[in-house]
Amino acid sequence: MKRLFKTITIAGSDSGGGAGVQADIKTFQAFDVYGMSAITAITSQNTTGVSSVMNVSPNVIYDQIAMVSKDIGIDACKIGMLANTEVIDAVFKALVDFKIQNIVLDPVMVAKSGDYLLRRGDENSLVKKLLPLCFLVTPNIPEAELISQTSIKTKEDMINSILEIKSLGPKNVLLKGGHMQGDFLTDILYDGIDFYEFTSKKVNSKNTHGTGCTLSAAITASLARGNSLYEAVKIAKKYTLEAIKKAPTNIGQGHGPLYHNLNFSKVN
Numbered sequence: 001m002k003r004l005f006k007t008i009t010i011a012g013s014d015s016g017g018g019a020g021v022q023a024d025i026k027t028f029q030a031f032d033v034y035g036m037s038a039i040t041a042i043t044s045q046n047t048t049g050v051s052s053v054m055n056v057s058p059n060v061i062y063d064q065i066a067m068v069s070k071d072i073g074i075d076a077c078k079i080g081m082l083a084n085t086e087v088i089d090a091v092f093k094a095l096v097d098f099k100i101q102n103i104v105l106d107p108v109m110v111a112k113s114g115d116y117l118l119r120r121g122d123e124n125s126l127v128k129k130l131l132p133l134c135f136l137v138t139p140n141i142p143e144a145e146l147i148s149q150t151s152i153k154t155k156e157d158m159i160n161s162i163l164e165i166k167s168l169g170p171k172n173v174l175l176k177g178g179h180m181q182g183d184f185l186t187d188i189l190y191d192g193i194d195f196y197e198f199t200s201k202k203v204n205s206k207n208t209h210g211t212g213c214t215l216s217a218a219i220t221a222s223l224a225r226g227n228s229l230y231e232a233v234k235i236a237k238k239y240t241l242e243a244i245k246k247a248p249t250n251i252g253q254g255h256g257p258l259y260h261n262l263n264f265s266k267v268n
């Protein structure tokens, strides 16, 4: 009989299917882990932008996490869109109450379309409450600039920002270089001792909606399967790059989604 590792995404729903909970569950499936969700917000969204958002009540978010924790169990947990301080507080309480481990936080603030997904001014709650609980935090460049209160133009700036973020409490930091200029993109991982660089050629494509969600969900799945952090990031980068390269060309007029249906169930 088959046993599956169990993962949850605590994130927003993207009606367009390219980011948020939908991207995470598709990614979990590709890694053959059991995917669950605690939906934090319902966004009316397509490849061009977000038209409306309904936040789920903090009690119901807490309850979703409680129900799956009590019955099913969680090997690793990804956190994406949290809309405001009240939601962050509810998620914090659930993570502590149910002693959830292997927490990967993608500190989502602004969508690729420019729409705000976290209420402006509430970034500090995310940093103060959730960062100390995280096994890994995966900011992109603008998020890292905001969290570390530094400006990032060079690799040295990336390192300084990472050190600043690490001092706020997460066990490990992965700074994603997707927003840097140039033909090559470098993500940098810091485990408190060493820095590891993951460099790949930049794919010239506008279909990059949900790259951050996909990467963090893939890391979560790989951690749940028992891989080391370094291995998990390496495999997740490989998955995300392939998913960008194979992105379908007929999904929407804006930033289209990735191709998630890659079999990474045997990649360890």
Ligand SMILES: Nc1ncnc2c1ncn2[C@@H]1O[C@H](COP(=O)(O)OP(=O)(O)OP(=O)(O)O)[C@@H](O)[C@H]1O
Pocket (backbone or CB within 6 Å): 019, 111, 112, 139, 140, 141, 176, 177, 178, 179, 185, 186, 187, 200, 201, 202, 203, 204, 205, 208, 209, 210, 211, 212, 213, 214, 215, 237, 240, 241, 244
């Ligand atoms: N055009 C690209 N070609 C290759 N890799 C990319 C490209 N864009 C992003 N990546 C990779 O995808 C991952 C996500 O990076 P990115 O910095 O875009 O995150 P993000 O801004 O949080 O994503 P999003 O908000 O769009 O979901 C990183 O590993 C990054 O290196």
Ligand SMILES: Cc1ncc(COP(=O)(O)O)c(N)n1
Pocket (backbone or CB within 6 Å): 011, 012, 013, 014, 019, 020, 021, 043, 045, 080, 081, 108, 110, 111, 112, 113, 117, 208, 209, 210, 211, 212, 213
């Ligand atoms: C529900 C939800 N979560 C996360 C993102 C970020 O993804 P992107 O920056 O690619 O728009 C999004 N657009 N929607």
